[in-house]
Amino acid sequence: MSEPRISAFARLANGNAKPTRVIAGQTARVSRTMHGLFYNAKNDEIVVPVALGGAILTLPGGANGGAPPLRIIQGPKTGLVQPDTLYVDVLHDEIVADSGNDSVVVFPRTASGDIEPIRTLGGPKTQISNIYGIAVDAVHNLIVVGNRVDTGGRTSQDAILIFNRTDTGDVAPRGIITGPRTGIIKIRQVVVDEDRAQIFATIKNNFENYEFEQERPSPWNPDRTGFIGVWSITDNGDVPPRGVIKGPATGLVWPAGVAINPVNGEVYAIDSVSNALFMFRVPEFFKRPPSMSDGGRR
Secondary structure (H helix, E strand, O other): OOOOOEEEOOOOOOOOOOOOEEEOOHHHOOOOOOOOOEEEOOOOEEEEEEHHHOEEEEEEOOOOEOOOOOEEEEOHHHOOOOOOOEEEEOOOOEEEEEOOOOOEEEEEOOOOEOOOOOEEEOOHHHOOOOEEEEEEEOOOOEEEEEEOOOOOOOOOOOEEEEEEOOOOEOOOOOEEEOOHHHOOOOEEEEEEEOOOOEEEEEEOOOOOOHHHOOOOOOOOOOOOOOEEEEEEOOOOEOOOOOEEEOOHHHOOOOEEEEEEEOOOOEEEEEEOOOOEEEEEEOHHHHOOOOOOOOOOOO
């Protein structure tokens, strides 16, 4: 079993590169199953959900070795059970997190200890069932959720759920991207390019239970490898991606995490089969907002 750690690399690192620093050890409180790390550049903080500890850690941006967290959100009042992913809304100074209990919980960024969320989004109308990704579009006041529904076969009800940023309680999404034309099977993380109103999502496009492989195969999975798909925040229903990173040349098999760097026209992905970090230079994804007149297809 690998040692729980957070590793930092130079942006242009390539190959078998050494990390520039590593955060690890008991005093850092890092643990296994940290899937939704977020770097808050404005406040120079690293924010991490710890599923096994039912906690959210905030570490100094320059943390190294066993540097202890600045703050820890943890306890029965928080509603955190097994938080898997989170996002820091820097504009509104909030942490938006998966509770691990089929709901989205929101805390002040500087929250610490056993405190109640300031908002909780969950219930049958929300359709939130198993969150694998969360992103906030502070420009358009939206929360985007990568939602997983286990149907036990090749058919999928996995979806990108779109809510108003301040929604609370049991409210229906304002948009749902799902269906065979989307190719969304086993969705993972999501991120939003706020300037261009685009959603990037990693799709594993596979089921571990191969017993069901022959049942109604998706038109998007001839080789059953995953991809990174791009949609507009205004998309709704069974809508194909507006852009895709996919295929043997990419090296992607089961992409599990995504981040974007619009300034340099780069998309980053972690692959859970290759155990590698992939960096793609795709400036065409960041040239202009999707055109509503032509459907934004590229």
